[in-house]
Amino acid sequence: IDAIIGTGNIKYINEIIRKLDTTNNKIIKVDNIDSSYLENVERINFSPYAYVRISEGCNNHCTYCIIPKLRGKHRSRKMEDIINEVIYLSENGVKEIILIAQNTSDYGIDLYGEYSLYRLLDKLNDIDKIQWIRVLYLYPDNFNESLISSIKNNNKVVKYVDIPLQHVSNNILQKMNRRTSKKDIQDLIKKLRIEIPNIIIRTTFIVGFPGETDNDYKELYKFIEETRFDKLGVFTYSQEEDTPAYNMPNQIDQSIKDERKENIMKLQKYISEDMMMSKLGNTYDILIEEYSGNNIYIGRSYMDSPEIDGVVYVDSNRLLEIGEYVKIKVTEYLEYDLIGVLADESSK
Structure with missing residues (x-):
């Protein structure tokens, strides 16, 4: 370890990295946790x-x-x-x-x-x-x-x-x-x-x-x-x-x-x-976040926070943009995730 930087001293990180180039001493700056x-x-x-x-x-x-x-x-x-x-x-x-x-x-x-x-x-x-x-x-x-x-x-x-x-x-x-x-x-x-x-x-x-x-x-x-x-x-x-x-x-x-x-x-x-x-057949607005291939996109509804909750797999025949909101109809469910199709394609 060359340096230990406290949570209140992050603003000095560039300065500390530069100092490491000119010294062999270890640097410890952990004061001011209330910054x-x-x-x-x-x-x-x-x-x-x-x-x-x-x-x-x-x-x-x-x-x-x-x-x-x-x-x-x-x-x-x-x-x-x-x-x-x-x-x-x-x-x-x-x-x-x-x-x-x-x-x-x-x-x-x-x-x-x-x-x-x-x-x-x-x-x-x-x-x-x-x-x-x-x-x-x-x-x-x-x-x-x-x-x-x-x-x-x-x-x-x-x-x-x-x-x-x-x-x-x-x-x-x-x-x-x-x-x-x-x-x-x-x-x-x-x-x-x-x-x-x-x-x-x-x-x-x-x-x-x-x-x-x-x-x-x-x-x-x-x-x-x-x-x-x-x-x-x-x-x-x-x-x-x-x-x-x-x-x-x-x-x-x-x-x-x-x-x-x-x-x-x-x-x-x-x-x-x-x-x-209980979500089967319901429609939700989905924020598209990823394309996983084979016409399958991954997104989230309002019911899911990123990284800690589930996702919604969207089967789409048309190109979707990352960051786009689309309305989907739920067709299947997994343990913590949902699967759906675009609502305007669900009746086709």
């Missing part, structure tokens, strides 16, 4: 979608997580800087914007004195050429009425939310230092599904957290079985040095963690297949 986001950096993007970071750092201090010590406290980017970046991307072929942060729900509280993600979405919705706006990493505790209304009423904001819930047993939620209870979580999901009937809810859970009893695990399993999430991921707890959970008593054997994860993923596979089957 501002690096603005005005030209982006190279070859995809019809792009990730846009709206804040850095986190104030949550979950007991299993090292991020606040690595990334510092929560710092929001100015709204105008984000808007300018999205305009730039839209003028360079990007059709879908995916907003990310360690915690997108907290956006704006440090700059504007209120949770302002809803205001940002309202403004981004007015940008020409952008057709989809997706938000990931929404924590459940600050998911307020204004945000729900913004997702519901802005036509470019896809009806898809990624909310890492991590657990539902109040015993484990407290040990994790999460700021929501099981009832809070149940109330939020119920409200989202009432207010936005076609919403897709993705979440993640952690199994095998220190002190997770059989009853805690069974409570989580039953909750997933009853709630039927559209998309779901499960992680086994991994001890992270320098976090409160690292030295907690009652650490769980890896074999038990793996078994619990496997059982939940088997359950989710059944739920997913049932949901995929």
Whole structure:
């Protein structure tokens, strides 16, 4: 290793690389984890979608997580800087914007004195050429009425939310230092599904957290079985040095963690297949992202985030452009993916 650069010192990377050409000494620069986001950096993007970071750092201090010590406290980017970046991307072929942060729900509280993600979405919705706006990493505790209304009423904001819930047993939620209870979580999901009937809810859970009893695990399993999430991921707890959970008593054997994860993923596979089957015959707008040969294109509907969710295989007799939106009719389904044909060719 020639150099170690902290997350708050990325702006010095060119300078450090040049120094390495003139010195045999190792360079370590890891100060200032609370630095501002690096603005005005030209982006190279070859995809019809792009990730846009709206804040850095986190104030949550979950007991299993090292991020606040690595990334510092929560710092929001100015709204105008984000808007300018999205305009730039839209003028360079990007059709879908995916907003990310360690915690997108907290956006704006440090700059504007209120949770302002809803205001940002309202403004981004007015940008020409952008057709989809997706938000990931929404924590459940600050998911307020204004945000729900913004997702519901802005036509470019896809009806898809990624909310890492991590657990539902109040015993484990407290040990994790999460700021929501099981009832809070149940109330939020119920409200989202009432207010936005076609919403897709993705979440993640952690199994095998220190002190997770059989009853805690069974409570989580039953909750997933009853709630039927559209998309779901499960992680086994991994001890992270320098976090409160690292030295907690009652650490769980890896074999038990793996078994619990496997059982939940088997359950989710059944739920997913049932949901995929319900899509048969439906029509969806698909963003074309790739050509795989033999008249088969690969794209996504609003129901799928890139890299973490499924895809839609589109059988087309005509040439489709990467970045084009087409309407397809679903003809087949796989475990997590859909297969379809162009809607205007489905009756031929």
